[in-house]
Each structure stands twice: as structure tokens, then as C-alpha cells.
Amino acid sequence: MEDVIIGIDLGTTHSAVGVVESGFPILLANEEGRRVIPSAVWYGDGRVEVGEKALRRRGVDPVVTSVKRLIGRRPDEVGDSPLPIEDRGGVRVLGRTPEEVSAEILRELRRIAGWRLEREVGKAVITVPAYFNDAQRSATKRAGEMAGLEVVRILNEPTAAALAYGLDKLGERSRVAVYDLGGGTFDLSVLEMCDGVFQVLSTRGDTRLGGDDLDAALAAWCAEEAGVGEIDLRMLQEAERVKRVLSEDERAVFRVPFFEDGRNLEVEVTRERFEALVAPFLERSVACCRQAMHDAQVGLDALDAVVLVGGSTRIPAVRRAVAEFFGREPDLSQHPDEAIALGAAIQAGVMSGAVRKMVLLDVTPLSLGIETFGGLMNVLIPRNTTIPTKAGEMFTNAVAGQQSMRIRVLQGEREMARDNWQLGEFEVPFETAEKGRARVGVQFRIDENGILEVLARDTATGRDTVLEIRDAAVDVDDSKVEEMVSESVEFAFEDMAERVFTEARLKAEELLPAVESVLSQGGDLVPEDEVTAIRGARDAVSEAMDSKDANRLKSAVEALDKATEAVAARMVERAMEEALSRRLGE
Ligand code: ADP
Numbered sequence: 001m002e003d004v005i006i007g008i009d010l011g012t013t014h015s016a017v018g019v020v021e022s023g024f025p026i027l028l029a030n031e032e033g034r035r036v037i038p039s040a041v042w043y044g045d046g047r048v049e050v051g052e053k054a055l056r057r058r059g060v061d062p063v064v065t066s067v068k069r070l071i072g073r074r075p076d077e078v079g080d081s082p083l084p085i086e087d088r089g090g091v092r093v094l095g096r097t098p099e100e101v102s103a104e105i106l107r108e109l110r111r112i113a114g115w116r117l118e119r120e121v122g123k124a125v126i127t128v129p130a131y132f133n134d135a136q137r138s139a140t141k142r143a144g145e146m147a148g149l150e151v152v153r154i155l156n157e158p159t160a161a162a163l164a165y166g167l168d169k170l171g172e173r174s175r176v177a178v179y180d181l182g183g184g185t186f187d188l189s190v191l192e193m194c195d196g197v198f199q200v201l202s203t204r205g206d207t208r209l210g211g212d213d214l215d216a217a218l219a220a221w222c223a224e225e226a227g228v229g230e231i232d233l234r235m236l237q238e239a240e241r242v243k244r245v246l247s248e249d250e251r252a253v254f255r256v257p258f259f260e261d262g263r264n265l266e267v268e269v270t271r272e273r274f275e276a277l278v279a280p281f282l283e284r285s286v287a288c289c290r291q292a293m294h295d296a297q298v299g300l301d302a303l304d305a306v307v308l309v310g311g312s313t314r315i316p317a318v319r320r321a322v323a324e325f326f327g328r329e330p331d332l333s334q335h336p337d338e339a340i341a342l343g344a345a346i347q348a349g350v351m352s353g354a355v356r357k358m359v360l361l362d363v364t365p366l367s368l369g370i371e372t373f374g375g376l377m378n379v380l381i382p383r384n385t386t387i388p389t390k391a392g393e394m395f396t397n398a399v400a401g402q403q404s405m406r407i408r409v410l411q412g413e414r415e416m417a418r419d420n421w422q423l424g425e426f427e428v429p430f431e432t433a434e435k436g437r438a439r440v441g442v443q444f445r446i447d448e449n450g451i452l453e454v455l456a457r458d459t460a461t462g463r464d465t466v467l468e469i470r471d472a473a474v475d476v477d478d479s480k481v482e483e484m485v486s487e488s489v490e491f492a493f494e495d496m497a498e499r500v501f502t503e504a505r506l507k508a509e510e511l512l513p514a515v516e517s518v519l520s521q522g523g524d525l526v527p528e529d530e531v532t533a534i535r536g537a538r539d540a541v542s543e544a545m546d547s548k549d550a551n552r553l554k555s556a557v558e559a560l561d562k563a564t565e566a567v568a569a570r571m572v573e574r575a576m577e578e579a580l581s582r583r584l585g586e
């Protein structure tokens, strides 16, 4: 069984884990059925709780939240953190490093995955914001290792989102904007697809802008309405609930029971009121969008898609602000707070082979072969062959005394090796032999994961040389396949002529020296009239070689073959007689 790789969105306020199962990316829910858990950690007397359980301790015990803001940071970079920072030779919260706290969240996600999948999970793809620097990325990786995970890839969050929305299908040079408004941070990234992967053209954000700010603004307004002086934790939690309700309904009641002297706190909030409260925050996010588009040097009409990520983009006013700025409706096909984890799962699935096997190609998109004499493409596995598959052929040496053969593995539909793509090459040593006597068997094998193994065997020694080509054989961009196929059609005539010419030339090069040696023997082997005919045919071949005319050379070679037929037969006869008389004489 191959190793499973999980995909993890390690968010500032919420985290999630996913995997590709039966070809589909899914998120794995915990025992309470939650697919997204709070990024909160509580440390008790020797005990640790993560997620909802940790949050329940809040107000009673210290709970670490938003630790992502600190990971990979120097003490002087985190001055205004809301967390109780200790600085003993590095940033610490409750005596732990940010890596250690993040590791607890990752350990919990790994546990959930292991429990859901009923198997050990040891590998993961973890996402980070596009603006994370090297230190923040390595610290995230270290956190994964502390949690017992081999981190096979650190993936940019906007890239993960683009994968989840299936934007990798848009093709080369397509550009997308990813608008991510989460719990505590906002960022906008502009991506461009280059050579099959997304590159970040620009990213702008505000690490102090998110759903938490909206909760605080709403709680503050409600406090004012009710004449309450200070906002407490319960009010913030209630504000968050009301905010969510207002994403669906036009009005909601903000209610905190037994607030003061057993009195209930009750304030009615309309969506309109809430929208007015959040407007300044949305303006700040739009300013970031403008800057990011400017940095990327991409015009709004050059974008192929705009996608929403982050729980806060469920707010209708946010969607309107985005639609208005970009001048188009954003793609709403995914849950915004699950997209990043889903994208991480897809990336993990690609890396473990789980995706390709189930949903991607299971045929060879282009032909595979090797270069042979005269620079020709020799196809071993034609395009559109279903995988797994294997095919082989025997090859020989072109010159006497040769000690090795260069095998160039090619992909493409063109007749000449040079017009195809080279996937790899290697040298096969063999015992020196006369021209055409060495026997090298070449076998191509593509397994169900699309891995191409090229094996070359010197049949004299039985020695094998093997080359493994991981993805290239089956993983080709659709547009490149199209390009290659249409090129092969466009040049079909020229290509065929060149192949015919090369094949005839190789034949002529083999034939001409043999003809010379026969003519020089003269005598009763070749009668005078045949000599004239053979000389004529030979000269015709030489001229045709210079003419570069494929069909002319082909017929000249055929004529020479015909002219020497009788001599060849006599030579065989004579050789047999000699052999026979030698046998009798023994
Ligand atoms: P992060 O990636 O920053 O950890 P998320 O993308 O999970 O966070 O977003 C969390 C934020 O989304 C929280 O502030 C939460 O209140 C907000 N949120 C989630 N669902 C809704 C909703 N239906 N309406 C408004 N806000 C929501």
C-alpha cells in the first residue's frame, strides 16, 4: 500500500485536514463531525487540548490562539501581539515556542486523519500564506516534524485555493486573483499559471484585518447600544454568532444572558447596520486589491477568475465588494473556509499518486520511443496506449568495435528524433562486436502510477541498465499535446519524406561497400552484362543521394538491390557449396 499524504490548512484561527480518497479530495471531520477546527491550544497540568475543547477553557485558563502570527518571527517583529509573549532567547507563549504550539494543532489534525482513515499518517503537505518568508516557512516545516509528519511540500495558500477551484485546468498563462479574508488576516494574491504550476505574481495583505475585527466592531456597537462600558469575551463570542446569522438572515438578536445583576443583554441588529459597521474594513481590503493588481501589472480584464477564500467571505457585503472592484461575479463553487485544505489535499494526492490514478490520464498522451540510426524516432509505445503497458525491441550497433550505445528516450509524434522531446538519455555498455552483431534489447514499461522505466539489456552479458522517468511520460499539459499533434500533422509530408530518405540512405550506405567488393572480385561470379547493370544502378544511387530526393533515392536503392539479386544468390550458393565440401572433407 502506498503512503498516504494528507493536506493541511494550518490557519490563524481555523485549521483543517484533507486527503484524496477514491480520486476525490475530501476533508476529514473530527469526532464531533467538524471539518474545520479552531487553531487553539490549551495547556493544563500535563495535558493538552486542541480545537473546540481548548476554546471551552477560555476565560478560565490561558489558551493560545493565533499562534501563526508568531511562527518564524523574531521577538522584535512581534511587538504588538495580543498574546502574552515571553522573550527568553526567542519568542515564547506559556513557555512554549510557536513551533511547539503549532505542532500540537498539527498533531491533532494528524490524529483525526489517522482515525478517519484507519491507518498511520506520516506525510503531509502544509499550506502557508504567500507572503511568508523563509524563516516562517521553515518554522512551519519544523512544527510538522515535531508532530511526526514528514512535510513533503510547503504550499502557498492562494495556490492551494486555485487548485481547489480547479483553476489549474484553465491552462498556461491564465491569471487568477485569490481574495482571502479569514479570521485574523486578509490577503489578495495574483497568480499566473506557468509550466503547469501557479506562480505568485504579487501578494498584498493586512495581517490585522479579519473576522475578529468585525466581531469586535459589532460587539462595540452592541455595547454602546446597551450602555455597557466594557466588552468581554462572552460579548465577542456572541458577536461572532450574530455575524454568522446575518450572513443568512436580514436581522438577528444579540443576546448575552445573565449579563449584569442577572440582567440579560439584548440588542437587535439588522444586516444593514452590520454592513455599515464593516464597510471601513472592506474598503481597506479593496485598497490592498488595487495595490496587488498594480504590483502584478495585470489589468482587471486580464484576469481569468476571481475566487473567494476564508470564512469571512461568506458575508454577502464582502462578496459584493469583491464583485464590484473586480467587475465580475466571484466563483462561489467551493466552501471558502474549506478551499485551502481541499487544495492541499489535491496537491498531496498528486504527490502520492492518488489523484493521477483515479482522475487523470490513464493513457499515454504522446508516443514514446528512442532515437535510432540516422536520427529517426523509433516508437515503442504509441500515443493513446492505456497504461500500465510495456513494449520492447532489439537494437544493434551501427559501427564495428562500438562499446556502448546511447539511448535517448523521446516523446512526441514527429518522425525525426530532433523534433520530439527528450525525456532522458543514458549509455548502455556492451561487448564489442562486429557491425550489426551486438544485441541490445530495449524495454519500455509504464506502471499504473505513470512511471516509465526504460531497461536496456546487452544480451551477450545479460547486463541491464535502467532509467526511471517519473511523471513526464503521462503528465503532459493538454495544450502541449495539442501543439505536438498539430505540428506532426502540419509537417507530415516533410517528415515522411525525411524518414523515407534517411531509411533509403542507411540502406544505400550498407549496400554500396558490399557492391564495390563484389565488383572487385570480378571473374565468373559476375558476368560482364551484369557488371554494367550493377555499375549503372550504383551510380544512380550515388546521384540520388546527392539529390536529397527521397523517392528517387528509394527507387534507386530498390533498383540496385534488384540488379545485385542474381549475384547475391550465386554468392549464397557458393558459400553453401564450400561449407558442404568442407564438411565432406573433414
Ligand atoms: P483563518 O484562515 O484565518 O484561520 P477562516 O478562513 O477559517 O480563518 O475564517 C474564519 C473566520 O471566518 C472567522 O472570523 C469566522 O467568524 C468567519 N466566518 C465563518 N463563517 C462565517 C459566516 N457564515 N459568516 C461570516 N463570517 C464567517
Ligand code: MG
Pocket: 011, 012, 182, 310, 340
Ligand atoms: Mg485561512
